[in-house]
Amino acid sequence: MAIKITIPGIIRLAWLSDPDEVIAANDSGVVQRSLSGLGGLVQRSIAAKLAVFRTPDGDIWPAFRNRGDPLRRTRQSDLEQALSHTRVLLKRVAPETGALATYIRSGSINRPPEIVVQQMVGRLFFPDYAASEESYDAARALQTWVSGGPIKSYLLKSSGALERALDLIVTLARGDTSCAHATAIAMHNIVDTIERMRRLVKTSDNLEKLGAQDAIASTLHAPKQVVRETRDGGRVCGAYLGARTLVILRLEAARRQKPEADIEFFAKGWNQCPAHAIVPALLVDIWKKAKAGKS
């Protein structure tokens, strides 16, 4: 059941957390990824935040491309194809998965695990991708920009940290917006999963007891929420959403209610994550290595 709030001139908002509603809204032509900034001050502020996710020549990051975008379709299928060579890719990132496995098993690691994760994700795109403290700080700055409060956002923008972060991420990604998205935004979900795996191992003998699939099932979450907008009014799963409603799809809440729906990757949706196969494969590999005591 959608929760709706309207304060004229300020916000028109709908939260969806029912899995069927979330899936229906995601597939509906009424709900769009691009935000216009119309409908209220909050909408304007959020749209302005997300508008920065463009390369200097204007290329739009993949998570903000609309359904009918031909380039989105092409890039999505190309990337999905590239990430489908699981065996080759797992071999390529074996040093990183080994380090993360050690971290999960023992809590010790030469470099902070989040940097290792960023490097692992980057190397799926470019074998010589090298993450550093600076690159991870850049990714964290962008994550803060997206989900942080207005004061943090103001400080990021006014200090120039936001622009520096964007420049660094895009430069390291060699202008590839999919790589930029993966190494700046999507990687945080893997970092969180690794931390959950570590907690799972730290507190009991889960490493011996749990198989890889069970471990992933309990540690891999969906992003907390994503933001969409209705351009015109329309019905989604019986609920009427007025024009210019900011639609918050609460993915993690929906996933918990219906884990089999694969909401974390929008499996079978038009915007199915191209990494839907490689991410679980990486996590399985890491867990198995941790279990085997290999690094």
Added chain:
Amino acid sequence: MSRENDGFEFHPTRLQQFLDVAYRIINVFVRWDRLPTLLAAVNFTVFRDRLRAYNLHHTGYGVLTPDKWKPGYERWRSADGSYNCLAHPRMGMAGTRFGRNVPLAEGVPETGDALLEPSPRLISRELLARHEFIPATKLNLLGAAWIQFEIHNWFSHGTPETENEFKIPLPPGDDWPEKFNGCMHIQRTRLDPTDREAWLGATPTFCNFNSHWWDGGQIYGHDHPTQMKIRSKRDGKIKFDRDMLPEDLPERPGIDFTGFNDNWWIGLSALHTMFAREHNTICDGLKLNYPEWDDEELFQRARLINGALIAKIHTVEWTPGILGHPALEFGMHAQWSGVPYRWMKLVLGGNSEIAHGIIGSETAQHSAPYAMTEEFTAVYRMHPLLPDTVQIRSLNPRKASKTLDFVDVQGSKTRALMKTHGFADVLYSLGIANPGAMRIRNYPNFLRRFRKDVERSHSHKTEQPLLDMAAIDIMRDRERGVPRYNRFRELVGKKRVTSFEEITSIPGIAQKMREIYKDVDRVDLLVGLLSEDLPEGFGFSDTAFRVFILMASRRLKSDRFFTDDFRPEIYTEFGLDWIRNNAMKSVLLRHFPELGPALEGVNNSFSPWNVVA
């Protein structure tokens, strides 16, 4: 910096910023059309500045390089519109893409079933079909011909694709004769073959086959080979066949040969012929003043002068003719030549386009490179102006009048009719007749079941499909991603409506729209524009007018030949005088002096003339 808009930005002055705030407050209490004339005219400039800041969106040029620079381009227009902007030579040239008046993410067509719903054929039958002719009493039929004449200057999406048509299911009982598996086919707009930029997102792009500039391209053509074909190559003149333009190629019989001659009818023939004659008269004047000039110089200078005269007539005569509001009359004259008050000129200063007019002011592109837009095309869907029949009347009272179906005054029948009745009688007939009003249920029925002439070539003839132009107009906006009516309103700075009754007070229409659309956000742009209650004196909707405010001035302001280069060195003193001293009436009377009694006392040649016979 706006990445999409090629670096162009709009920088409002402090006065513009102040007026923006002031009018936001004023308009809460009073709508622009209820303000005193001067305040309402200033309100237009405020609307225009907001639109200049937020409603110009570049879609890329598409074409990679213009043709080579040729000597002369610095002082006259190239045939295809390239090099008008010397820093961005592709800007506005024929073949480049249409721009947008809405943000690119808003200009995305719906997908799947939503694109075809509600059925455009149903809308054509239930909401657009003319039940009885509703005349626009303040305008004459020459005004309808004029806007088509002008549109042929500004834009063309080219001939549609012949494959992958939209298939519109026909309801039982629909008598549409050309059914394909129970569906009506509508051809798609010709695809843009050029490479897409990554920042376009899901927004479709289409190319303008005409030059985007206000350059008289309908007379002179939009490419060099066509331009050379229309010329006599003597003294800069356009080729004539006795007193008529030459006939087009044998595969297009009955149609005059000119720069752009699609959808030909007697109204276009009369206007094209008259302005081709005007061109030749200007050539005579130039030759007298500059006897040393060769054919090319005479042709190109006359083309500049004639094109500017046409633009002036459109700005200060046609527009106030169809939008009969005192503030509009004031505003359009101010747009061309500035305000009539000396105190205002002093207060606003020498550089103010409001005080001194756009003509001769500094060239500016504002927030995007100049291009015609899909939204501008959409608000220029003015087919309701056409009647289903035309009465041909003679200036000679002894000659009987004759009423013809519109299909019999167009296409291959045009030249024969012009020969039979003569230009003066045809112009007189158009001058005294009213066009249709731009209202709902006033779409000409002949266009709802219309077949163009068979295209003949040496080897074969091509049958043309039967067209329901009303349904096609609906589909064109949808497939090009032009927002539907309610969102369009919002995006041009008006409030969204929340009920069908807020759109229109025309009896029965709100209810009919509710039955068809169910949701007010689904109302098609064309339907909303034709239904909307109009400001006093207006011949079309206030929503459409917002786009006009922006684009009508932009056609002038972005063009160096109307701004930086509107000067004697380019136009000659003779040319500037010609533009200053002439109007539609003087052109009509110069070439058809027998129209004198019909035009006596008529202030605007696009308002109905005197009936003399």
